[in-house]
Amino acid sequence: MMEHLPDKLPKLTKNQNLVMGVLSKVDHPMSAYAILDSLKGNGLRAPLQVYRALERLEMLGLVHRIECMNAFVACRHDATKDDSMVAFIICNSCGDVKEVSDNSVEVGLHNVTKKAGFILQKPTIELQGLCRSCR
Amino acid sequence: MMEHLPDKLPKLTKNQNLVMGVLSKVDHPMSAYAILDSLKGNGLRAPLQVYRALERLEMLGLVHRIECMNAFVACRHDATKDDSMVAFIICNSCGDVKEVSDNSVEVGLHNVTKKAGFILQKPTIELQGLCRSCR
DNA sequence: TTATAAATGTTATAATATTACATTTAGACT
DNA sequence: AGTCTAAATGTAATATTATAACATTTATAA
Ligand SMILES: [Zn+2]
Ligand SMILES: [Zn+2]
Ligand SMILES: [Zn+2]
Ligand SMILES: [Zn+2]
Secondary structure, eight states, X not given: OOOSOOSSOOOOOHHHXXXXXXXXXXXXXXXXXXXXXXXXXXXXXXXXXXXXXXXHHHHTTSEEEEGGGTEEEEOOSOTTTOOSOOEEEEETTXXXXXXXXXXXXXHHHHHHHHHHTOEEEEEEEEEEXXXXXXX | OOOSOOSSOOOOOHHHHHHHHHHHHOSSOBOHHHHHHHHBTTTBOXXXXXXXXXXXXXXXXXXXXXXGGTEEEEOOSOTTXXXXXXXXXXXXXXXOEEEEOOHHHHHHHHHHHHHHTOEEEEEEEEEEEEOTTTO
C-alpha cells in the first residue's frame, strides 16, 4: 500500500532514542506517561518530550499507536521487506498485543475505500478478543 | 458476524434517551463533553452521566465509539437487517465520517484471526484519508 | 410488599494530550 | 570558523478525556 517509510531512516535524536529504547525492550504497548516514568532521571521530565518523540517515531514507522488503548508499541513487522497494511490483535484476557499483516485484509479495505471514492491515508485496524491460549 | 444486538431493544432510560437524542440529531461524532454541554440545563450535569449512557448505548449497538477521535456517533447502518462488520471512513479534510460495511473486509479479518487462532469480539476499523469531494 | 438489580446524582480525582513560549542544537552554506 | 536556519529541546501551565467512590432513587419481579 505504499507506506510511510523513508528510503533510509534518519539518525534518531536523543529523546527519540530514549523513547525508542524503552519501547524496544518491552513486548507490549505502553502509555506515554508510563514511558515518561521509565525515563525520569534519565533525561526526560515532561510529557511533551515523550509525545514529541512518539510523534516523530510514528511518522518514521518505528512505532505504532494503539488507539483503543491510548498506548504505543514498537513496530514488530519487518517494514523494510513488508509494507503491507497492518492490524493489531489484542487479547482482552492476557493483554497480549500482536502486529499482523494479511493481504486479504488489504484487499477488503481496498474494496471499501474504492467503493466510496476514498483515498486511504492511515488505516487503524484493532481486533480485540481472545488469543489462542486464552480462549 | 453474529453481532451484539439483542433481539428486541429494551426501552431506553431517561439519560440514555437524552444522549441518544443529541447524537441522532447530528451526522458527525461528538465528544462526551460536547454531548454533556448540549445537555446542560436539560437534565445532565456531570460527565459520568454521559459516559454511563454512552456505555449502555454502545452495548445496544445504537452508538459507536470512534477510537481515533475519542468521540461517539449514532449508528447509521441498518443493524436490524445487516449485522455485518462495520468500518468508519473518516475524512481528514472535511471531517466527514461515514459508517460502511463490506463483506470482503469481514472475509479479510476472518482470515487474519483464523490464522492466529483468535476469537474476535470487537473489531475497530477506522480509515482516515480523503473523501471523494476532498481528494 | 419486599427484595433486588439497574439507573441516577454528585464530588473528587486520575489519565491523557496540547498550547505557548523560551532556549539550544544540528546542518547547510558562506 | 562564522552565520543562518530549521529542528529539536526544556519548562510551565492548561485543556481534554475518563473513572473512582459513595449515596440515593427508580424500576422489576418474586
Ligand atoms: Zn509495524
Ligand atoms: Zn490472551
Ligand atoms: Zn452501526
Ligand atoms: Zn472530505
